[in-house]
């Protein structure tokens with residue numbers, strides 16, 4: 001086709017698009033006028049008009065926001081239907097003043113055919129056209145002919161919109177895909193809102209993109225239901241959440257809460273990952289039992305007996321009697337340890353009275369009534385002081401740190417932990433250690449067990465009210481809250497506390513119970529993390545996306561069971577995504593080799609875009625590693641315009657055999673981890689354990705890169721980032737440098753799956769630097 005014909009077609013589309021933009025501008029003006037009108041009404045000053053004004057201004061402001069977003073590439077699709085209608089699809093719906101449709105919102109039912117029509121099932125679509133724009137200028141068009149028999153008179157431009165769009169230079173690390181959503185993806189996005197959707201697919205199949213578009217769809221179609229009670233999107237780490245944060249606004253959605261697993265709980269932020277061994281212990285469902293025992297045990301610092309005097313009679317309860325009272329209170333109050341504090345005091349008085357009667361006090365103090373006895377006891381300083389330590393208002397972080405005492409932990413452990421595990425855990429819960437991702441779920445579990453304190457002191461200033469304040473202290477962090485001037489306030493129920501936890505974050509309202517929860521990278525959630533999410537979605541519908549082959553979790557079955565419990569019994573729909581849109585065919589080929597090692601027999605997703613660039617797999621001496629990284633990055637800077645990720649092993653130090661005490665957090669919040677000879681033979685490439693034995697091994701790439709991460713990329717532009725294999729989860733770069741795959745593979749029992757994650761991050765170029773020639777042979781099958 002001549003370019004003149006194509007130019008004519010583009011010019012014709014531009015005219016239509018200009019009309020839509022002109023109307024968009026009018027709609028924006030209308031919305032702005034509505035805001036002004038709202039303020040004008042406020043001048044009237046009645047209470048009702050204030051409420052009206054707020055609602056009006058809020059709605060109008062949302063409208064302006066949505067219309068602003070549509071400024072860039074407002075119209076991206078056109079359908080020519082068998083009846084002769086030409087239907088335009090765009091980021092928002094645009095109608096003339098007479099309500100004739102100019103552009104249909106991509107989420108509306110009338111836009112469905114744009115995504116669903118195929119040559120086998122054309123759905124009355126003859127030609128599907130994708131319009132590529134920059135701002136408000138149409139720069140290119142691509143057509144798919146779906147019904148050649150009916151195409152008389154229609155010009156067909158290009159050779160299929162989708163592949164062309166994938167080959168286009170990427171703008172930014174992730175973008176919305178509204179123009180090129182594929183049918184299998186669209187089915188997920190538009191799945192009915194009443195149940196749970198589970199999406200599985202390999203790296204780059206668009207799981208994250210689809211989940212985000214589903215949120216936009218649900219909020220568009222069911223705003224009343226999902227807008228008011230909220231949508232929570234949970235991803236693995238803050239890097240990932242900041243990465244996807246850029247996509248939601250481009251979809252016109254600012255009203256979802258985005259959280260990483262490390263900052264899901266108010267007041268705590270995880271800054272470190274546990275070693276795989278520790279994560280497995282902390283994340284196991286049995287930790288729930290351990291924590292239950294921990295919060296119901298005799299608390300640290302409490303005396304082993306209490307003694308009071310009444311009418312000259314000395315009454316004492318020893319530890320075993322005290323423990324019986326405690327068990328009784330817990331049994332009757334069914335959890336909510338803090339809330340049960342009042343009952344505990346009552347039952348303690350009861351027990352003292354019974355003891356008083358038992359030891360014959362009644363005859364010594366003839367005429368004593370129980371009520372007098374109780375009043376007297378409650379007034380005694382020894383009693384109140386004892387009660388304050390025997391049944392204190394407990395804070396989640398205090399409970400967790402109290403388990404840093406191995407003896408205390410051991411008594412809470414029952415049969416759920418081995419001695420070795422108790423040692424590991426206790427060492428990780430010292431006050432100085434950084435809080436880890438798994439700790440966050442445990443703190444949430446403890447918070448749930450403790451329940452709300454019966455009475456709290458909060459800052460006097462309502463503005464800086466801290467919903468987790470108790471006695472002027474944040475119950476998670478232990479830090480003083482508010483102005484420090486105590487003001488009595490009653491917090492009675494968890495619901496109320498949840499309500500108070502609502503806050504505005506980045507302009508987004510947050511609450512602890514949601515109407516819909518999206519879980520990305522769900523394959524990595526531990527049972528305890530599922531419990532944490534389950535509590536936030538007791539009434540929710542869910543969208544869960546995952547790739548079991550990328551799971552770092554050893555006991556995937558236990559995680560599945562916990563997921564089932566969290567999701568509840570709602571109807572589920574399972575979907576599979578099968579096409580890899582991220583990796584070039586060449587990079588996908590390397591990833592497929594790793595997949596075969598990690599999960600023998602697994603079928604990789606099909607990559608659709610050949611780049612002609614073979615990945616480079618280079619053998620380096622371990623001493624030259626930093627130089628090799630710099631050299632690789634320098635080369636890639638010339639080859640790609642966008643982001644370059646240098647993906648290093650977890651920062652680990654130390655010999656292969658590590659005692660519990662040696663598992664210590666480093667200054668930078670990372671954890672010292674045993675490495676080396678744990679890789680089972682079956683997981684070792686070529687059946688051998690790579691590298692020399694641990695004792696004689698020089699400083700590992702992992703240790704070196706952990707220590708010198710920043711130095712590794714010093715002086716390079718910002719588009720070069722260095723991150724470890726866990727941080728790389730879910731991210732994508734134009735080019736990636738994988739450092740020391742041989743170490744990534746042995747850092748945990750699931751090391752090969754982690755490596756699979758790493759090698760599947762790049763869109764265009766991949767460089768692998770290894771000290772082990774085995775790995776080159778394994779990964780590099782490029783033509784000599």
Ligand SMILES: Nc1ncnc2c1ncn2[C@@H]1O[C@H](COP(=O)(O)OP(=O)(O)OP(=O)(O)O)[C@@H](O)[C@H]1O
Nearest residue numbers: 177180181182203204205206207208209581582730
């Ligand atoms: N239909 C599509 N059209 C164009 N690009 C797409 C499409 N679907 C996905 N992509 C792109 O493919 C890349 C991978 O998508 P995404 O990150 O959602 O995959 P993923 O399945 O979540 O991957 P991972 O499992 O590695 O986290 C993104 O850049 C996304 O924009």
